[in-house]
Amino acid sequence: MTSQSTEWSTSHSLFFKALANPARMSIISLLHTSQRSVTEISDELGFEQTMVSHHLRCLSFCGFVKSKRKGKNMIYALNKETIVPILKIVEKHLEKYASNLYSCDALER
Amino acid sequence: MTSQSTEWSTSHSLFFKALANPARMSIISLLHTSQRSVTEISDELGFEQTMVSHHLRCLSFCGFVKSKRKGKNMIYALNKETIVPILKIVEKHLEKYASNLYSCDALER
DNA sequence: TATACACATGACAAAAACGTCATATGACAT
DNA sequence: ATGTCATATGACGTTTTTGTCATGTGTATA
Numbered sequence: 232m233t234s235q236s237t238e239w240s241t242s243h244s245l246f247f248k249a250l251a252n253p254a255r256m257s258i259i260s261l262l263h264t265s266q267r268s269v270t271e272i273s274d275e276l277g278f279e280q281t282m283v284s285h286h287l288r289c290l291s292f293c294g295f296v297k298s299k300r301k302g303k304n305m306i307y308a309l310n311k312e313t314i315v316p317i318l319k320i321v322e323k324h325l326e327k328y329a330s331n332l333y334s335c336d337a338l339e340r
Numbered sequence: 341m342t343s344q345s346t347e348w349s350t351s352h353s354l355f356f357k358a359l360a361n362p363a364r365m366s367i368i369s370l371l372h373t374s375q376r377s378v379t380e381i382s383d384e385l386g387f388e389q390t391m392v393s394h395h396l397r398c399l400s401f402c403g404f405v406k407s408k409r410k411g412k413n414m415i416y417a418l419n420k421e422t423i424v425p426i427l428k429i430v431e432k433h434l435e436k437y438a439s440n441l442y443s444c445d446a447l448e449r
Numbered sequence: 450t451a452t453a454c455a456c457a458t459g460a461c462a463a464a465a466a467c468g469t470c471a472t473a474t475g476a477c478a479t
Numbered sequence: 480a481t482g483t484c485a486t487a488t489g490a491c492g493t494t495t496t497t498g499t500c501a502t503g504t505g506t507a508t509a
Contacts, residue, residue, distance in 0.1 A: 237366075240363075243365045244365045246433065246434060250356040250360075251356040251357035252496085253350050254497090260345060260352075269456055281501095285446065289444055292440050292444050293447075300505095304455065313433045321426075323422070332351060338354050361466085379484095390488090409475095
């Protein structure tokens with residue numbers, strides 16, 4: 232394995248790791264509809280505010296969401312450029328393989 | 341949060357979790373070129389055979405690769421239908437955000 | 450400038466994922 | 480039938496990831 236291919240697999244797996252968390256995906260799903268403040272996200276998902284902040288920090292830093300301040304609030308919005316086309320492909324894959332993903336023991340749960 | 345949106349985020353995060361591992365991405369990268377046996381994959385990547393088998397089991401079960409027996413060997417090939425279009429989008433995202441993904445501390449390493 | 454509200458950060462215990470070791474199964478050749 | 484090569488499986492310790500608790504920072508309003 233060359234060091235270049237190591238870099239390739241590292242960066243690509245990091246991309247997927249950022250999305251490989253149910254809480255982060257819930258947030259993305261919510262923001263897909265419309266932008267929201269941290270408190271709104273916490274309340275609507277029933278997650279602790281601090282947990283939501285942690286995940287938003289990751290999603291924001293990695294380019295999946297963008298944020299702007301509005302008074303006391305931070306408003307987070309989805310960066311649709313990447314997420315929307317990806318989700319289309321994922322959904323097509325899930326049509327066939329969702330049940331297998333659920334029972335793949337390498338991905339346990 | 342409705343139970344339906346829980347299911348949505350669960351299945352979607354499982355999809356990404358399957359790809360969120362550098363070894364599995366290395367294997368995918370290798371199979372992108374051409375199909376290979378388990379030993380060939382192990383040798384070319386410098387990974388233990390047993391590790392490669394574990395990852396191939398996951399990738400196969402989740403629909404990312406397909407396999408066929410050829411004598412004593414198992415030949416694994418990429419299911420390009422999902423992976424190829426996804427990688428195009430990922431690469432575009434990485435052009436902008438790769439360095440951030442590397443230093444996102446939620447994704448440490 | 451004090452107080453409340455909104456959000457972010459750091460640290461840490463619990464849970465999950467990874468890789469490895471030992472070993473099992475399967476296929477072919479002798 | 481037995482040996483050998485190729486691959487798969489199970490179990491387990493280590494590492495990584497996760498969510499939570501305590502607390503810090505920023506913004507507005509009185």
